[in-house]
Amino acid sequence: MSDVDHLMMFADLAAREVVFPTPEGAPPCWFDGGRTVTPGRVVLQEPTEVAPAIYGPGAWVSVRTSGPDAELEAMAECLLVTEPDRAAAGEPFIRVCRLSEAALSRRYEPLLAGDLYTFGAHIASDLQRWMIR
Numbered sequence: 001m002s003d004v005d006h007l008m009m010f011a012d013l014a015a016r017e018v019v020f021p022t023p024e025g026a027p028p029c030w031f032d033g034g035r036t037v038t039p040g041r042v043v044l045q046e047p048t049e050v051a052p053a054i055y056g057p058g059a060w061v062s063v064r065t066s067g068p069d070a071e072l073e074a075m076a077e078c079l080l081v082t083e084p085d086r087a088a089a090g091e092p093f094i095r096v097c098r099l100s101e102a103a104l105s106r107r108y109e110p111l112l113a114g115d116l117y118t119f120g121a122h123i124a125s126d127l128q129r130w131m132i133r
Contacts, residue, residue, distance in 0.1 A: 016059035
């Protein structure tokens with residue numbers, strides 16, 4: 001089975017820390033029981049010459065597993081589940097999507113799986129095409 005990415009949003013950092021506690025002196029991402037955990041954020045408005053970026057609320061985290069993870073997928077905080085190998089091959093790659101079209105069009109940083117995912121208006125407007133059936 002190939003890797004699976006889970007994009008999750010918690011109400012705040014304290015709520016995220018209950019599920020994915022940040023190890024002392026942790027690097028930008030860390031391993032947690034076979035899962036790679038990477039905190040991040042959603043960009044609501046890109047920065048300009050005169051204004052800084054505006055980020056979405058909540059404490060976001062992406063979690064990579066070596067295959068499907070029913071426990072993570074069942075959590076209310078799990079908003080998007082994708083398969084990077086399928087995305088790289090140009091195949092349908094979205095296992096679960098609980099995001100609105102507008103939210104799916106936003107940029108997440110750091111990039112999920114590097115540059116493999118090409119989220120944006122073209123994915124959001126044709127979501128059913130990218131869903132794994």
